[in-house]
Amino acid sequence: MTDERGLSRRGLLGLLGTGVGAGVLGAGVGIGADRAVQAHATGTSGASASYPFAGRHQSGITTAAQDRLHFAAFDVAAGTTRDDLVELLQDWSAAAARLTRGLDVSEAGAVGGSPLAPPDDTGEALGLPAAGLTITIGFGPTLFTAADGTDRFGLADRRPAALVDLPHFSGDQLVDAQSGGDLCVQACSDDPQVAVHAVRNLSRIAFGRASLRWSQLGFGRTSSTTRGQSTPRNLFGFKDGTANVRAEDTAAVAAGVWAAAGDGPGWMTDGSYLVARKIRMTIETWDHASLQEQQTVIGRDKGEGAPLSGGTESTAPDFAATSADGSGPAIAVDSHVALAHPDHHGGATLLRRGYNFVDGNDDLGRLAAGLFFIAYQRDPRTQFVPIQTALARSDRMNEYVKHVGSAIFAVPPGARDGGWVGEGLFA
Amino acid sequence: MTARPRPLALGAGALLAALALTGCVANAPAGSTAGATTVAVEGNGDACTVSTTSVPSGPVTFTMTNAGTDATEFELLASDGLRIVSEKENIGPGTTASLTVAVPAGDYVTACIPGLVGQGVRAPFTVTDSGTAVEPTGSDAERIDAAAAAYVGYVRDQVGQLVPATQEFLDAYTTGDDARARELYPTTRAFYERIEPVAESFGDLDPKIDFREADVEEGTEWTGWHRIEKDLWQPDAADDGGATYVPLTADERARYAAQLTSDTAELHDAVTADDFTVGIDAISNGAVGLMDEVATGKITGEEEIWSHTDLWDFQANLEGARVAYEGVRDVVVEKDPDLVDDVDARLGSLETLLASYGSLESGFPSYTDLTDADKKSLSDAVNALSEPLSRLTSALVS
Numbered sequence: 001m002t003d004e005r006g007l008s009r010r011g012l013l014g015l016l017g018t019g020v021g022a023g024v025l026g027a028g029v030g031i032g033a034d035r036a037v038q039a040h041a042t043g044t045s046g047a048s049a050s051y052p053f054a055g056r057h058q059s060g061i062t063t064a065a066q067d068r069l070h071f072a073a074f075d076v077a078a079g080t081t082r083d084d085l086v087e088l089l090q091d092w093s094a095a096a097a098r099l100t101r102g103l104d105v106s107e108a109g110a111v112g113g114s115p116l117a118p119p120d121d122t123g124e125a126l127g128l129p130a131a132g133l134t135i136t137i138g139f140g141p142t143l144f145t146a147a148d149g150t151d152r153f154g155l156a157d158r159r160p161a162a163l164v165d166l167p168h169f170s171g172d173q174l175v176d177a178q179s180g181g182d183l184c185v186q187a188c189s190d191d192p193q194v195a196v197h198a199v200r201n202l203s204r205i206a207f208g209r210a211s212l213r214w215s216q217l218g219f220g221r222t223s224s225t226t227r228g229q230s231t232p233r234n235l236f237g238f239k240d241g242t243a244n245v246r247a248e249d250t251a252a253v254a255a256g257v258w259a260a261a262g263d264g265p266g267w268m269t270d271g272s273y274l275v276a277r278k279i280r281m282t283i284e285t286w287d288h289a290s291l292q293e294q295q296t297v298i299g300r301d302k303g304e305g306a307p308l309s310g311g312t313e314s315t316a317p318d319f320a321a322t323s324a325d326g327s328g329p330a331i332a333v334d335s336h337v338a339l340a341h342p343d344h345h346g347g348a349t350l351l352r353r354g355y356n357f358v359d360g361n362d363d364l365g366r367l368a369a370g371l372f373f374i375a376y377q378r379d380p381r382t383q384f385v386p387i388q389t390a391l392a393r394s395d396r397m398n399e400y401v402k403h404v405g406s407a408i409f410a411v412p413p414g415a416r417d418g419g420w421v422g423e424g425l426f427a
Numbered sequence: 428m429t430a431r432p433r434p435l436a437l438g439a440g441a442l443l444a445a446l447a448l449t450g451c452v453a454n455a456p457a458g459s460t461a462g463a464t465t466v467a468v469e470g471n472g473d474a475c476t477v478s479t480t481s482v483p484s485g486p487v488t489f490t491m492t493n494a495g496t497d498a499t500e501f502e503l504l505a506s507d508g509l510r511i512v513s514e515k516e517n518i519g520p521g522t523t524a525s526l527t528v529a530v531p532a533g534d535y536v537t538a539c540i541p542g543l544v545g546q547g548v549r550a551p552f553t554v555t556d557s558g559t560a561v562e563p564t565g566s567d568a569e570r571i572d573a574a575a576a577a578y579v580g581y582v583r584d585q586v587g588q589l590v591p592a593t594q595e596f597l598d599a600y601t602t603g604d605d606a607r608a609r610e611l612y613p614t615t616r617a618f619y620e621r622i623e624p625v626a627e628s629f630g631d632l633d634p635k636i637d638f639r640e641a642d643v644e645e646g647t648e649w650t651g652w653h654r655i656e657k658d659l660w661q662p663d664a665a666d667d668g669g670a671t672y673v674p675l676t677a678d679e680r681a682r683y684a685a686q687l688t689s690d691t692a693e694l695h696d697a698v699t700a701d702d703f704t705v706g707i708d709a710i711s712n713g714a715v716g717l718m719d720e721v722a723t724g725k726i727t728g729e730e731e732i733w734s735h736t737d738l739w740d741f742q743a744n745l746e747g748a749r750v751a752y753e754g755v756r757d758v759v760v761e762k763d764p765d766l767v768d769d770v771d772a773r774l775g776s777l778e779t780l781l782a783s784y785g786s787l788e789s790g791f792p793s794y795t796d797l798t799d800a801d802k803k804s805l806s807d808a809v810n811a812l813s814e815p816l817s818r819l820t821s822a823l824v825s
Contacts, residue, residue, distance in 0.1 A: 077807060079776060116708070117821035177799075208773055208811030211803070 007094050007106060007205070008087045049132035049190070053097040055414040056270050057258065058421065060134030061351065061376050062247035064226040066188040069218030069355040070195040071276065071372065072203065073181025073407055074210040076143065082153040086426050088209045092137060092185070092202055093420035102130035105201045122204070124197050131191035135198055137421045138274050138409030141165055143182040158425060160264040162273055162379045163410045169392035171403065178278055178405035181213045186274070186374070188353075192219065214405070216278060218355020218372045225353060231305060231313065235281055235356050235369050236400070238298050239305035242313055243341070245351040256349045256383065257376050267424030270413035275384045277373040278357075278405030284366055286400045297396040299337030307331060317341065334394045340387055348383045350375040370401070380408060463488040463527055468539065471495035475539035475548035483557035484532040490525040493518045497542045501526060502584065506534035508549065509621065510750045511580035517543065529564070532556040544587040544695070563757045571707045571823070574754040578710050579703065581750055582622050586691075586698050589618035593691050597684040600655060603677075609659050613731075613739035616652060617787055620743035621750070623720055624713040625705065629697050635690045639732065650686050653733075660733035707755065711819040714751035717744040718813045726806045728794045738784055738791035741805075745781060749774060752816070755823055763822040766815055773812040780808050 051059040076085060095105045104110050110123035144159035146152055187198040196217070203212050222234045223241030227248045234240040245252045254260070259268045286294070295301050299308055299317065307317035309330040317337055321330040331338050342349050352375050359368040377383040392398070415421045463486035467478040471494040491501040502514040503526075512535065513528040532554050540547035563570055592615040599607035619626060619637065627633045634642070636651045643649040657672070658680070664671045675683065697703065724730035725741040752770060760767045785791035797805075 077811065078804075114821040114825075116824060118817045204814070207807075207814045208769075211807040211810070 007091045050101055050130040051132065051134050053093070053100045053135065053415065054417050054419070057272070058134075058136045058411055058414045059100070060136035060186055060188050061257065061272055061353070061411070062225055062253060063132075063134050063188070064229055064247070065221040065223055065353055066132045066134070066195075067190045067219075067221055068188065068192040068195050069221075069372065069374075070187045070192070070199040070215065071218070071374070072185045072187070072199045072215040073140070073213045074183040074185070074203075074206060075213045076152070076182045076210045077208060080152075080209050082426070084209050085153055086422075088206060089137070089422045089426075090420045091205050092135075093415050095202060095205055096135040096137075096198070096421075097415075099125075099198050099201070100130060100133050100135060102128070102133075105205070122197065122200055124200075125194050128191060128194055128197075131189045131194045133187065133189040133194050133198060135202070136186040136188075136274075136411060138184040138186070138411040139163075139422065139425070140181045140183065140407065140409050142180060155425065158265055158267065160259075160268050160410055162259070162264055162268075162381055163408065164381055164385070166275070166380070166406055166408055167385065167389075169388050169403065171392050171398055172406070173402050173404055174406050175404050178214045178216075180407050181409075183210055184274070184276075184407065184409045192217070216357060216372050216405075217359075218357050220356040222354040222356055222371055223352040225351065234354075234371050235283055235358075236286055236294065236298070238294075238300065238302055239313065240354070240371075241352050242300070242305055245349050252349060253351070256378055257351045259378055263378065267427070268410060268412060272351075272376045272378065272411045273380050273384075274409045274411050275373075275375050275377070275380055276405070276407045276409075277388075277403055278370065279373055280368070280370040280402045280404050282366070282400055282402070283369050289400075296332055297335060297400070299331045299335030307337060308335075319343065332396065334396050336391070336395055336397045339390045339395050344390070345387050346382075348387060350377050350383055350387065376411070462486065465490060468492070468501055468537070469494055470499050470501070470539035470541060470548070472497065472541050473548065475537070475550065477537050477550060477552065480551065481553040481555060482530075484530060484554050484561050485557050485559055486527055486529045487554075488525050488527040489515075489537075490523060491515060491518055491539070492523045493520055495541050496520050500538075500540040500543055500547070502538040502540065502547075502580070503528060503530070503552070504536040504538060504549075504584075505753070506536065507746065507749070508536045509581065509585075509746055510753055511577045511584060513577070514580045516580070516583075529561050530554050531561040540584075540587065543699075545591045546588045567758055570758050571755070574758070575705055575707050575710065578705050578751065578754050579698075581754075582625050582698050582705065585618045585622045586695050589615070590691055590695050592618060593687065597688060600659070601677075601680050601684045605659055608655075609734070612652075612656065612659065612734060613736035613791075614787055616736075617739060617743035617746075619652075620720075620740045621747035623744065623747065624709070624716040625698070626694060628709070629694065632690055632694050632697070636687065636694070639730065641729075650683060651690070652687065654683055655680075655687070656731065657733050660735075662733055707823060708820050710751045711755050711823055714748045714755075714819060715813055715816040717748040717751070718809055718816060720744050722806070722809050722813065725794075726802060726809065731794065735793040735795050736791070737794040738781070739787060742781055742787055742791070745777065748816070749778070752819070755819060759819060759822050762825050763818075766818055766822050769815040770812070770819075773808070773815065777805075777808040777812050780805065 051063055053059065098105060104121040104126075106120040108120050110119045110121040110126050113119055141159065141163055143153070144151075144155045144163070185199060185202055187195040189195040189198070199215060221232050223244050224231055225244065225247055227246050231239040231242050245256055247253065257272050259271050259273070261269045263269070291302060295308060300306060301308060305313035306315055309318035309321035317331055319329065319331055319338055319341070322328065323330045338344065352373070354371050354373040357370055357372050362368045375384055412422050412425060415423065464482045466482060466487060466489045468489055468491040469476045470491065489501060489503070493499045497520065499518050500514060500516045501518065503512045504510060505512055512530065513526055515524050515526040518524045535552040535554060536549050537552045538547045538549045565573070592611070596608055596611040596615045599611060626636070637653065638649060638651055639653050640649055640657065658675045661672045661674060721741050721744050725737045725744065728735065728737055730740050731737045752774065756767060
């Protein structure tokens, strides 16, 4: 489970000559028993949970959704070569393998290095457990072909067809500075400080090779990705992700989350495609909508989360059912539930992994609140794109939301033991 | 200026002991090197005659005769005209002094500094490749001593140029030639910005010389460059918290000018004092300290909030970082060649990027003309450089 690579000189120059390498990491030195509790890939995470960084799939996808998010998109710096990029991914992988075990970013860490040099690790996670930290790395379309059409890293012909440039959806008001990116790092943890620590240190390691383009904090998961988790609520106050794909639904996960052999380039087999959308909610107008209006928009009742066609939260919605007064369908055809439902998209599903956010306030004194939507899928062309096209066209919820950020990333399979994320792409 | 400069001296004696700093030493005893090429230099109040402008690489002895009426100084500088390769200070009128230095092939600048202030009389000087490599000699401690001595020379040279340049600027300002004063403002400040961490080490001087309005504690008078800046680029009320700017009167101008003259003279006295030394850690930390100045003040456009000449300051800070780095590079390269590779590459990238906007000679655009993307590119390049640069000190003593 351990990554046996050390960091390159560029990642942490201070490590030179300190002998950090295979032996040290491989021996697992320094992992206190209380800091490296091995967790299962499913179930409820907790402060002591620790997920391995290496594996068939990257962690942070079907992993039980943690409570906190720090998501970061990076642009590769001008002048960075293919070799530099490889070195960066190796450094990130080596650091991530340590951080996800609750360790400092390097052996010398926050306080063990030369007093005359800046510490390798920034230190704010000293004394904190791994807290279920997962670090998930992805590649944006511009890594393969830059916006100006250049093939900076000799990767253009390796771009998966499924890694599409997302089309303009009706109503999109995307802000360039909150969209796109050559690389992404999704850090999820049950402790926000641990997630921020991960992004901060990976950003620092990247200095000179890649720089932060945008980043987003999320404070409350809006989806459950395992059966053991209760369904959380988004900032509209509704349960979100009731019908989400769960890790235990192995058939659904295999069919809808992981890229399979033959789907596209071999380097993406066992990977997935991540779509992120920053969705600003105008919660002030939502909050003075009547309960009935709110429920009609969603297609579920607010308290239980049951579909308006009846039953309990877990009851499948019945789109043929009529309303009590017989005036129309119980679940409006333009409700969020109806438009997004797999039945209306040939069975297409998404593994959602979004988070609530409040970025302070806007200039008008309104809470800058919303949902940072994250979805994993096998092929966005048949999953996110058609679903979002339908939602953008007629979802009743559109009156209360505005999509301001958008990004898509190819998330390669997990690092092999001693390997690094993206190794297959550069092979 | 920053509120929290990096410490210039370490409290612990470990570094100093490790480096065995013993003060300034000359490169080589005068006239003791057999086979050295001899170059005669004669200087007076306004001339500096060098007998040849080109010598082969290897030991060179400069023999300087002071034919003027004031004390003078001879300097051999790197091609940037900033970094002192070697110097002979305080050569009395009618006396002769010699300086022997082993120089590798390259372009240099010679300078005589009559009166010991100002930029003096400068001329290009070439060292051709004799086929014999000139390697750094001496122990680490000796080379570090030499680097520290050269850095002291550099600081004195910069402050020595700051003094008359400031006077010229203030003369324009106090006589009401605002256009001329605005023109001189950013180039004059460059002498200060290049050595900012050293100036900040004299606790009470930097606040008087370089505080921004926001830095000043309530009840303390705001003086110095930025006080005058605001008077030369008078803000609209809307940009100044709604307050209508009241221009300074001629008397007030004279008073602030006199204060800045006096504070600058005090700085000059301080760096030319016999006991003024700069520890090697101050040099290596000063390199990244200058980049921190850029990151916290210039990139944000806060340093020159009214003149928007932040790019001039940026350039001067960067030049200062280059000088500090070059001073210790020879020692670091043997201990940590990878670190030197990284600093070389990233320093070069940042210099190239900044040069795409202009130069101190040709001028820079107003900082308000830069787009957010421009600023981000500069910020990214500063971050990229600062990360390896911040490891110089530990590499020096490793």
